[in-house]
Amino acid sequence: MSSTLLEVTRSSHEDVERLERLVVKELQREVASNRDRLLQNHRVRNMIDAIVGTTHKLVDIYEDKDNARKDEIAALGGQTASGTNVFSAFYDRLKEIREYHRRHPLARVIDPTEEFEEIVKEEPHVEFSGEEAFGRYLDMHELFNEFINSKFGEPVEYSAYLDTFSQFHKVSNQLKSSRQYKSYLEHLLEYLVSFFERTEPLQDLGRIFAKVESEFEELWTDGKISGYENKGLENGHVSSQEHIIDLDYYSSIEELMEVGPEKLKEALAARGLKVGGTLKQRAERLFLTKHTPLDQLDKKHFAKGSLNLEQNGDAVPQQNSKEIALLEAKLQRMCELLKEKIIQTKENVEKKQAMTYEEMEAEREEEEVQADSESDDEEQQIYNPLKLPMGWDGKPIPYWLYKLHGLGQEFKCEICGNQSYWGRRAFERHFKEWRHQHGMRCLGIPNTKNFNEITSIQEAKELWEKIQEKQGLNKWRPDLEEEYEDKEGNIYNKKTYTDLQRQGLI
Secondary structure: OOHHHHHHHHHHHHHHHHHHHHHHHHHHOOOOOOOHHHHHHHHHHHHHHHHHHHHHHHHHHHOOOHHHHHHHHHHOOOOOOOOHHHHHHHHHHHHHHHHHHHHHOOOOOOOOEEEEEHHHHOOOOOOOOOOOOOOOOOHHHHHHHHHOOOOOOOOOHHHHHHHHHHHHOOOOHHOOOHHHHHHHHHHHHHHHHHHHHHHHOOOOHHHHHHHHHHHHHHOOOOHOOOOOOHHHHHHHHHHHOOOOOOOHHHHOOOHHOOOHHHHHHHHHHHHOOOOOHHHHHHHHHHHHOOOHHHHOOHHHOOOOOOOEEEEOOOOEEEEEEHHHHHHHHHHHHHHHHOOHHHHHHHHHHHHOOOOOHHHHHHHHHHHHHHHHHHHHHHHOOOOOOOOOOOOOOOOOOOOOHHHOOOOOOOOEEEEOOOOEEEEEHHHHHHOOOOHHHHHHHHOOOOOHHHHOOOHHHHHHHHHHHHOOOOOEEEEEEOHHHHEEEEEOEEEHHHHHHHHHHOOOOO
């Protein structure tokens, strides 16, 4: 049964509204684990893509390039393009509908609500490698191998590579202009974009990159890109100098020679070509660029420093510097967006280096059990109106135990960065924990028993000054208090013994 264009329009609007309601319903649903949250975001992303696709179809219908919608609306008003009677058109359409149902008597009417509800229930397929652990860590081993086996790379450990792979300023400009470096940047950007889209499906990466490109263009024109300060100004110089001599107006070398040697020299320098030679040689060299792109010219025509040579002898003009600089700018932005993931990946790598195979397997099994328990806990809602702490069994502790340990009493420690500790026991225990010890080390004060119960930075400093002063008064002085004995058994302090020994009396 053929559908009319107006019915398709109405059905498309209905689909869009229904999908919008499902998006709201899905986002209002609370999830228990990070895995479920990621799958939820992908479901929402799929629904948003469906809305965008349906909206594009509606736009095409409303533009009505073939006038089909206009003719259908006219037919509803009793006007047909062929001039037939509106009643005969109505009965022809009714006949088509009856004929369709006669041929398909068992055709089932599909409820669109059921179809859209299935979208929410189905689990999206998101691919992650084993190293990525369902989006928790990055898997950059292939890029690491590409880096250490390249000319611009260096033999480092994988954990060190995770710290330095975004530090593009360490690569020299000569190595940056190679095709190998550009290929590496493209592979790196491709992976980071793929990982970001899989872990953050609701982020608009196109808008982020559009902002990066607009900011980059302004900085490049002003020559403010770090490491490419002169490149942007040179490119701006080229664009302004190229208009001085428009080669389209010259059909021969003789006509070009009439411009004069100075203008020819400026035009050649703007294109990075050699500026020496006679007037005719300059004109011939410039006239070559009329029909031949710069990257296809023989390298002998270029001035020294205006191009770089790769191992195979291919010339790479400096105009590629802008593309490489833009790739680096995009990669810097991606590293900012994935900063936490990069830190977590490095910590995971360092942790694995200190673990045996058995410990890794035990940790993996523990994570699987934990994931299963999270899914089971999601089905059971725990009643906890007083927001009591959870016990070992995953249930709120009894209220009498909560009051007994004073867990409703808050202690703050300024040395720990105004960290809150609930209950006297946790407060006393924190003086031996790493956070408090680190704060004391930053203050230059030893974390001894003298400083227990001290949570104020000012009080800790004052107490440390008093301890130092007291130690200065009772300080042991070896020259006066260290004792020496001569052969006859006489006792002297160090100073007296040394003086007598120098005089030869002992």
